[in-house]
Structure formats: C-alpha cells, structure tokens
Amino acid sequence: MASSISDTGNNTDRTIDAGSVQPGDSSALDFAASLARSFAASLNVDATVRQALGSIIQLLETEAGSLFLIDDAGSQLICRASAGPVKIDGLTVPLGQGIVGRTVAEDRLIAVEDAYEDRSFFKAADQRTGFHTRSVLCAPMRVGEKLIGAVQVLNKRSGHPFDARDSNMLQVMANAAALAISNARLADQLLEQERIKRELELASEIQRSLLPGVDSDLPICGINRPIREVSGDFYDYFELPDGTIAFALGDVSGKGMNAALLMAKTASLFRCLGKTIRDPARLLSILNREICETTSRGMFCTMLAGLYEPATGLLRYANAGHLPPLIKFPDRLYETVAPDAPPLGIVSDAQFVDHEINLNGGLFVAFSDGLTEFRYGEEELGTDGLNLLLDNAQHKPIAQRLDAVLRELDQGGWQARDDLTLLAIDDCTAGRAFQRDHRGDPAAPTEAEFLFGLSFMAEPSRLKLMRASLRAAARACRFDEDEIQDLLLAAGEAVENIMIHAYGSGKKGEITLAVHRLPDGIMLRLRDFAPRVDAAKIEPRPLDEVRPGGLGTHFIRAIMDDASFIPLPDGEGNLLELVKRRRTGPETVGDSPAGVPPDSGVSPDSGGGSDSPRGKPGVGMDSKDRI
Known part of the structure; x- marks a missing residue:
C-alpha cells in the first residue's frame, strides 16, 4: 500500500514518499522470506513477533523498537515485543493517543524528526526509563482490509533522520510481519480448536462411561443422546444387595462443558449416596444442599430419583422440578404426577416429597424435555406423542421398545433441539431380576x-x-x-x-x-x-x-x-x-x-x-x- 505523510503543522512530521520498494532494496524482500521461514519453523505468534521486530531493527539500524497489536476489544494497543535499552512489553496505549496510537487510528505511516516537539509524543515514557528518543518512524500493520497493529523504530544509529528508503522498507516489512502474525494466529486458533475437540471427545467418553451398562435380566433400560459432543442430561440405575433397583434421571440447565461438569458431579453423588440412602426425598435433599453450596452462574439441575422393588412392583420416587414421569398401567391410558419441589441448586432448604405407586405390571417412563420437544415443523411430540410411540412397540422387550421410539422419530423426519434422555421400567419383565441368586x-x-x-x-x-x-x-x-x-x-x-x-x-x-x-x-x-x-x-x-x-x-x-x-x-x-x-x-x-x-x-x-x-x-x- 502506498502511504504518504503530510505536514501536521508542528514542523516535526516530514512528507515522505512511501511508494514501492526499489529494485535494489532487496533487504525488505529478504526479510519477508526470512520471516516466512521463521513462522514455518515456530508456528507461534510470540516467536514470530519477536523475530519480526529483531529483523526490522537490524535492517533499519535503529537503537530501539517496539511492536504493538490491537487487543481483542479493539480499543487499545498492547506492546507484544520490544528491543533496545529499555523493555516496554505489556505497555498499553489507547487508540489515537501517542505516535503509535495515531498511526493505527489514522492508518498511515508517521515519521517524526524531533520527538519532543511532537504533541502526541509520550514524554513520560522517556522520563521513567531514562531513554532519550530523538526520532520516530511508525508504520501500521495490515492484512487485507484489517489493521492488526503497528511497528515503530526509534533513533537511527547514524544520528540522521529517517528517510524515504527507511519508510519504504518499514512499511513493506510491517505488512510482511502482519501476514506472518496473522498466519501464526490462525495456526494457534487451529491448534486450540483441535485441543478443544480432543478434550470434548474425552469428556464425551467419560460421560458415556458414567452411564450404566445394559443388563438384560433387569426390567430397566435407558438411552442418552447428546445434541452436542457432551450432554447435560444423565440417567443411572444400579441393583442394591436386596434386589431393589435405584434409578435417577436428570437434566442440567445450559449446554456445553459447564453443564457436562455439573452433570458428572450430580451423577457421581447419586451413585455414591444412593447405595446407602433408601429414601428418595432425603437423597434429593442432600444433593440439593451440595449443589447449592458449590454451583455458581445460576446453574441448576432437574432430577427424578427413586427405588423400584422387582419382587413387589412397588416404586417410590421423588421429583426435583423435572418433567412428570409417564406411568402406564395395563388397564389405563397413562397418568402423570406433577413435580412438587424446585430443581436442585436453587433453594438450599427445599423440601422434597416421596411418591409411592405399585406398577402392577405397568410401565414407568422418565424422560428429559429433549424428547417431548422433538419437532416436526411447528408440531412438538409432547407426552401424548411419546405414549403413542410406546404403544406402537408395546410387545417388544424394553430395550428394543426404547430403540423403536427413537427410530420412529428419526425416520419420520422429526428434529431434535436438545439433549435427549429416556429411562423406562417395565414391571411385566421383573421376574428374571427377582429370580436372581443373591x-x-x-x-x-x-x-x-x-x-x-x-x-x-x-x-x-x-x-x-x-x-x-x-x-x-x-x-x-x-x-x-x-x-x-x-x-x-x-x-x-x-x-x-x-x-x-x-x-x-x-x-x-x-x-x-x-x-x-x-x-x-x-x-x-x-x-x-x-x-x-x-x-x-x-x-x-x-x-x-x-x-x-x-x-x-x-x-x-x-x-x-x-x-x-x-x-x-x-x-x-x-x-x-x-x-x-x-x-x-x-x-x-x-x-x-x-x-x-x-x-x-x-x-x-x-x-x-x-x-x-x-x-x-x-x-x-x-x-x-x-x-
């Protein structure tokens, strides 16, 4: 880009023709090639910045120099590298202030012959460091239409002012450095994306390991399908020494890693406490106090937890703000019981209530809202739709029945909008669990x-x-x-x-x-x-x-x-x-x-x-x- 420097009225800025590099000025071209090789070797932004500044100071034969990049907010410049008698790494300069701030704000190369005569020169820096600035040459750094910062050099070692050749070389080298820094940033972003991807894959694997394994002898089965790599939903069940089955299903507010971490914590606490606490309401009360004490950012978890006795069909559960379970008896359509307590993590002294039912050969289904909110156009599946899908597969074993529900939704063109979790207990198939030899x-x-x-x-x-x-x-x-x-x-x-x-x-x-x-x-x-x-x-x-x-x-x-x-x-x-x-x-x-x-x-x-x-x-x- 051809830039010019106009007279500012203080007789300190000289008009310099910042045109193209002359054929004999091979140093700038060599610099660009060297910088590209350095970037290829390091793929690191900081290393590229330091290499660029060092080469610029060496080629222009100056006493000091610094390289500033615009911060993420776009409001100020931050010194990312400095060379010379005094280090100013980390120094911040608002856009439009100082010579480097003016260079970026006005998007032009500025040369100052006598720094102390320039109104925008920041004299306090010299006073604090003891360095004496005579002349300044500062060029903006641009990649395409985007300004990313500026590079400035101070005091020619010869004592002469900066000339047009210096200006031409600095602008070419600034643009080459900007391209190298932009590529290094892109490489950093790609590496960070790859790291996050690996971490999400690991988190997803850990989450899957928290889910219970399939046991064909037990009359209970569940499905979890995250909408992203990791899920805020969970379910769990395990058999207690007397044959009773403890179970739970939960849905953490929000998405992503924060929700996944709270999900893992809640699921782990349930598995630990559920082995000794045989009162679902009391179990939820303990979980609620723990989550209230340790959770921030307004996160919470809806959860349903209970105990099922295959020998008698008796089922006790408590509900912390979760969707009502669907309870299907052989002689009735279905019924639900609305939640009577808030989600976990909102009110530390919340009271939870046990509900007791005898399934008598019926079906107990708990689910997250990701299932009932499946959409076909503007239509939501809802509880009635779930009941219909369950009826369509009523003669299948419980695991196949749940698979059939999801297969019907997928093949029918329904679209998921949230994590999906489904847990069902079929009292008709409880005989094998009760007949186990304990x-x-x-x-x-x-x-x-x-x-x-x-x-x-x-x-x-x-x-x-x-x-x-x-x-x-x-x-x-x-x-x-x-x-x-x-x-x-x-x-x-x-x-x-x-x-x-x-x-x-x-x-x-x-x-x-x-x-x-x-x-x-x-x-x-x-x-x-x-x-x-x-x-x-x-x-x-x-x-x-x-x-x-x-x-x-x-x-x-x-x-x-x-x-x-x-x-x-x-x-x-x-x-x-x-x-x-x-x-x-x-x-x-x-x-x-x-x-x-x-x-x-x-x-x-x-x-x-x-x-x-x-x-x-x-x-x-x-x-x-x-x-």
Whole structure:
C-alpha cells in the first residue's frame, strides 16, 4: 500500500514518499522470506513477533523498537515485543493517543524528526526509563482490509533522520510481519480448536462411561443422546444387595462443558449416596444442599430419583422440578404426577416429597424435555406423542421398545433441539431380576460379613418383611429356633421404639437395617434419621411397676449380648448396634449350607451395604453408648 505523510503543522512530521520498494532494496524482500521461514519453523505468534521486530531493527539500524497489536476489544494497543535499552512489553496505549496510537487510528505511516516537539509524543515514557528518543518512524500493520497493529523504530544509529528508503522498507516489512502474525494466529486458533475437540471427545467418553451398562435380566433400560459432543442430561440405575433397583434421571440447565461438569458431579453423588440412602426425598435433599453450596452462574439441575422393588412392583420416587414421569398401567391410558419441589441448586432448604405407586405390571417412563420437544415443523411430540410411540412397540422387550421410539422419530423426519434422555421400567419383565441368586459365599467369616440391607418406612405393616428376612439370616448364622425367636423379639422391640419414640406416633420416617454375620453370631445395625437421642436418658421402667409397655429395653438387654448406640454427626439420626452370639459356638465349614435360603428374599452380598462395619464389631469406634 502506498502511504504518504503530510505536514501536521508542528514542523516535526516530514512528507515522505512511501511508494514501492526499489529494485535494489532487496533487504525488505529478504526479510519477508526470512520471516516466512521463521513462522514455518515456530508456528507461534510470540516467536514470530519477536523475530519480526529483531529483523526490522537490524535492517533499519535503529537503537530501539517496539511492536504493538490491537487487543481483542479493539480499543487499545498492547506492546507484544520490544528491543533496545529499555523493555516496554505489556505497555498499553489507547487508540489515537501517542505516535503509535495515531498511526493505527489514522492508518498511515508517521515519521517524526524531533520527538519532543511532537504533541502526541509520550514524554513520560522517556522520563521513567531514562531513554532519550530523538526520532520516530511508525508504520501500521495490515492484512487485507484489517489493521492488526503497528511497528515503530526509534533513533537511527547514524544520528540522521529517517528517510524515504527507511519508510519504504518499514512499511513493506510491517505488512510482511502482519501476514506472518496473522498466519501464526490462525495456526494457534487451529491448534486450540483441535485441543478443544480432543478434550470434548474425552469428556464425551467419560460421560458415556458414567452411564450404566445394559443388563438384560433387569426390567430397566435407558438411552442418552447428546445434541452436542457432551450432554447435560444423565440417567443411572444400579441393583442394591436386596434386589431393589435405584434409578435417577436428570437434566442440567445450559449446554456445553459447564453443564457436562455439573452433570458428572450430580451423577457421581447419586451413585455414591444412593447405595446407602433408601429414601428418595432425603437423597434429593442432600444433593440439593451440595449443589447449592458449590454451583455458581445460576446453574441448576432437574432430577427424578427413586427405588423400584422387582419382587413387589412397588416404586417410590421423588421429583426435583423435572418433567412428570409417564406411568402406564395395563388397564389405563397413562397418568402423570406433577413435580412438587424446585430443581436442585436453587433453594438450599427445599423440601422434597416421596411418591409411592405399585406398577402392577405397568410401565414407568422418565424422560428429559429433549424428547417431548422433538419437532416436526411447528408440531412438538409432547407426552401424548411419546405414549403413542410406546404403544406402537408395546410387545417388544424394553430395550428394543426404547430403540423403536427413537427410530420412529428419526425416520419420520422429526428434529431434535436438545439433549435427549429416556429411562423406562417395565414391571411385566421383573421376574428374571427377582429370580436372581443373591446368595453369598457359604464359608464361615473371619470377621463381620455383610449379609443384606433393608430400608423401610417406620410403619407397623413393614415389620413382617423385616422379620421374614431376619429369620432367614439368623438360620444362615446357625441359630436354633429358640434363639431366632429371641432375636426377632429384640429386633422388633428396637424397631417399635424407633417408630414410637424417635419419630413419634403417627410420623413417617425411614429405617435402615444392616445385617452382618459374625464368626459366632449376628450383628444388626438399625438406623433412623430422627433427631439424636440421649442414650443416657433411655431407662426402662422398674419391673415391679405394673402397667402395660415400657419393657422393650429390658427385653433387648436380656436377649442381646451387646446393645449400644454408635455416635453419628448431628443431623444424621441414630445408629443402634445389636449383637447376639450363638450358645453353640462358632460355625464349622462344611456343615449344613451357610447361605441364605433362596426363597427368603435376602441378599447376602458381601460387597458392602449401609452402615457396613469397620472390621470386627466395636473395633475402630470412637465410642458407644450402651443401653
């Protein structure tokens, strides 16, 4: 580009013909070739900038120089490289101010013979650094129609002012440097895009690994299809030791990496806590407090979590602001239950409610809005459309049924606008899950061995289930019939005390029972989530006082070899440990089968369970309060 410098009225700017480079001025052409080779070797913006400035100063034989680039906002120039006695890297100059700012604002080459006579010269820089600027030559840097910055050189070493040849060479070299810098920036952007692509692929792979594997024996199946590389939706399910299936489906607000990170955190917390917390509402409450404490930028997560018992068809769930699930019974079209609590991450003390239904051979379907918002032109699929698609594939196995729904949408020309997630439970196919053999290793344990865990509401009607399971476990631990009856009596008294005294008459709450086999007996751990009780105040009434009730503590003390409270953190309820030892000594390997009878409904899975012991009973506990 041919540029000219006009007289500004202060007799400091000279008019210079900045025309084409003359044939003999091969230095500028050599510079451009050298700069291209340097860029090809480094593919780095900073290295290219430093190489360009160093070559310019060397060719023009100046004392100092600097190269400025326009910032992303386009409002100021930032020094990206400087050479000479004083370094000014990082110095910012507003557009239009100073000689370099004028050069870019006016898009012209400026030569100043006496810097201190120029109104726009920034004298304070010399005063701070001790460098004395005599003359300045500054050229804009342009790629096509886009200005990207300016390069300036100070003081010819010869002491002479800058001439037309210097101006021509600087402008040519500035344009060559601009092209090299632009190419380096493009290369940086391509590298950054490739890095982001690899990170997104890795994040997508990690997300897929968080989803549960397909188990054809379980009556539950899910599908997740992200609209981008990563998803803000998730679903999960896993089988608990007693055969109950814990499940969840969630939808994080927003898109992209932030939503994916919150999704991964929420899904991981659910899988961790869901193995021991058997109350969906309480589980959502804990998740909600954690997300409220750690999430920023107004993000939140709608979520539905629940427990399904294949043996009975009973399903309990709680809903945190998510779409109502679709519940299809064999004799009815379908029904939904609207959410009664806000999403996770909005109100830290939000209250969540458990809903309980018996599927009775029906279908329970949870889904994200990406499914019901599938569009065909202006028409949305909606819940009615989903119900129709499910009916069209009603005779297929559950996994094929879900695949058929998506295939119908894809082939029918429907367009997705959001992440899509679908989770379904088919109670008609629950038989195979219930018939699974959950029996553990029949060998005698050397320490406390987890047999099974139960979670039930504090209601008298649930005692029958507990007694049946506990009877089977006691037989597996080699207790005789009299000892079993005593054990059932003590456990029943303890549970009734929780119902009456911990939760209070008429109040509902959750009770968990963890049963462990000992080398010479059995250990029960009963946990409630009521306010902490003071063990010192639990005193049975005198035996000579004739009136009904009040003897439960006597029975427990008389029957069990040890009965004590294990301290829990505030707000986490009470944990009562009961230990009973056999009168006949330790069991012997090779006697009658030590496993739990297969028809008992008990799952002696030694892999864990709620309140699993830390080694032998009583070992490692800070303290116990005996009752």
